[in-house]
Amino acid sequence: MSPQAAVAAGCSLSSGFNVSRVRGDFPALDQLVHGRPLVYLDNAATTQKPRVVLDALFNFYTRDCANVHRGVHELSRRATEAYEGARRTVARFLNAAPHEIVFTRGATEAINLAAQAFARSILREGDEILLTELEHHSNIVPWQLLAEQTGARLVVAPINDRGELLMEELERRLSPRTRLIAVAHVSNALGTINPVAEICRMARARGIRVLVDGAQAAPHVRIDVRALDCDFYAFSGHKLYGPTGIGVLYGKAELLERMPPYQGGGDMIRSVSFEKTLFNDPPYRFEAGTPHIAGAIGLAAAIEYLTGLGLDEIARHEYELLSAATRALSEIPGVRLVGTASHKAAVLSFVLDGIHPHDVATVLDHEGVAVRAGHHCAQPLMERLGLPATTRASFALYNTLEEVEVLARAVRRARELFG
Amino acid sequence: MALENLYQQLIMDHGRRPRNFRAIEQPTHQLEGYNPLCGDRVTVYLKVENGRVTDAAFQGVGCAISTASASLMTETIKGKTEAEVEQLFEAFHAMVTGKPVHPGVTLGKLSALAGVAAYPVRVKCATLPWHTMKGALAGAGQPVTTE
CATH class of the missing domain: 3.90.1150.10 (Aspartate Aminotransferase, domain 1)
Known part of the structure; x- marks a missing residue:
């Protein structure tokens, strides 16, 4: 040919x-839009969904719809198996362990969870959180809220005119008070792929924690959280050909185990009395209430579709x-x-x-x-x-x-x- | 609908060479308007004497629709009483949102923006200067936003 x-x-x-x-x-x-074949180039906002994802949602709601982790009956068993199977699929996709995968509503909630349940407990007044100039609002505002709550300070690493992080400037802004770096893996506005592995190395050498916002990276870049050695990795399902309303926070097991709950409710507890509640283990400790079961299953279908294509x-x-x-x-x-x-x-x-x-x-x-x-x-x-x-x-x-x-x-x- | 219904000659002309694109020294009313969704910013300056707009001007950054809308607005309201300006606001708003316009109001050149009604996502571009002007007249101290 x-x-x-x-x-x-x-x-x-x-x-x-x-x-x-x-x-x-x-x-x-x-489909036609204004009489012309649709040319969909707004994929950084959200992607279209393959039929396998739509089928996964349809099949869950038509056959296996039940709540997870509670029922003795057959449908609940199927729903639980599919939901936990989805967690294993996500774990493989990131090269993490299943108990390090917390399902959230999206990357935004994942970042807020890490900010409130993890960073809040390590920050003292005058501590510093390092961000970069090319962050999405979802990786700025949660840290701003946290800074107000804790008296910590936001420090911003600059970029050059091409939209690349200035790594020397970033390193210069790391101080003995820097406790956390929050950085996008890929810039949603410019497409820049940031050298997050190098940032994680710099951070590791100084005992600084790193959260990587992978919302824009997940559909484009192979992710290996072990190789990266980041502490947290957040992404959304809908930018990865999956459903809206589902996302993921990866957190290192040792950190998740130390973290207090993010929200209170059902499923995140071991036992409840009016005197004292014992919390469940991660990741369930961070998934209060009935989760987006269908969304997690749809996300797993999307990941399997992608890895199938290569x-x-x-x-x-x-x-x-x-x-x-x-x-x-x-x-x-x-x-x-x-x-x-x-x-x-x-x-x-x-x-x-x-x-x-x-x-x-x-x-x-x-x-x-x-x-x-x-x-x-x-x-x-x-x-x-x-x-x-x-x-x-x-x-x-x-x-x-x-x-x-x-x-x-x-x-x-x-x-x-x-x- | 053809694109030319939205981007009529008059709109393109006012979008490229906006009239009254300046600040007024010592305005009686002034306000900033902002559309956080697209980043458009407009500052409207008014001089109102004895209940009549004697000068109107604007500055800012915006798309062709918002710039042309601001330009045509400042031309149209000059010389009008505050009550007439209020009527124009209502009529203009009705026109660009596809609602019936009160038959007693003459929109004149503003009618060039009627095509906006077919583009719901662009309505805020056309109305930002008008909301800002209305806020300025009402003496609102806070900047107007479309959200």
Whole structure:
């Protein structure tokens, strides 16, 4: 097959990854928007769901719907088995142990849990929490709240104009009072892949704890929490082709065991009397109330789907999309790419001379192209870059090189319209 | 709906070359408006004498829709009484949210923004300057936000 024929057949050139077959797994991709085929490039906000995930949700609710950890009956047994099976799947995905996996509502709740149940107990007045300039609000605000509660101080590590962390500056900001570093694995606004392993090494040498916000990394980067040696790792299911409302906090077993509960309720207790309550072991201690059982099962289905396709194949395909999109947009006069780090995930932020990102996004929407325009929940980063907003195209495993061309054509159309 | 219904010639013109894009020295009313969802910011300045708007201006960063809306607003309300401005606010709001406009109110050039009604996510772009202006007239000390 010639390279052109391979593209036409939807094959990615550098791998055996068959994107047209993959697209068939995602029902939502097959639709017209404003009369044009949908080109979904807002994957950093949330991804579409493959049929296996939808089937997992449907099957749970049609066959196995029961509460977990309590019933003697058959359906409860099935629900419990599926829910705990999901925990094992997530553990394998991160290279962790199942009892180190806490199900949460999402990355945001995972970070809040680590902040309140772990960091709060180690912070004294004047202690420091180190963040970076490219954090999402969900990895800023929980620490701000905590700083107010404890008298700790937030210290911010800067980036360069390409959107890369300045590692020497980061290291210089580590002081004897630094107790915790909270850092994104991948920037949601710029796509920068941060050197989190190096940060963890620096932290380890100084006895500093590290939380990695992996919300944007999980769909793009292979994660190994043992190799990273981070203390906490947080991510969301819905950015990983799983359902909304489910997420994960990985925590080292030794830390989870020492931590007090995050919320009180059912399932997180061993025994309750009005005088005293004995708490359950991790991870159950941190999962008060009936959990999002279907969500956890759906997330496990998504992870199995991804690992079935091959995480490295997906990464290769997305790298190809990113390279093509970077080239295509760079060639358009008036386009400035925002975030040009040498290590990037498939996120492309840009601004168009004289045209506001919102107007760009409206024109693109008319061409069937879904992108995000705005500050991407990273206002301090936008402030640092001196921009009120950017337009962001973010790619997923099901996007194609043809869609990159549609994006480029739509951006040219915006330029013509606003000429 | 064709994109050109939203981005009419008049909108593009006012978006590119906004009128009254300046500060007023010693305004009688001034307020900042902010749309936290998109980062658009507008400051509206008004000079009101004997119940009539004698000057209106704005500054800020925004998309074509919000900039054109602010520009057309400042042109339109100049010379109007506060009561007339209030009527215009109601009529404009009705127009961009697809509700019937009171037949007694003439929207004139503002009608160019009628296409916004077909774009629910862009309504706040068009209304931010108007809410800010209304807040300024009401003497609100706090910046207006759309959220």
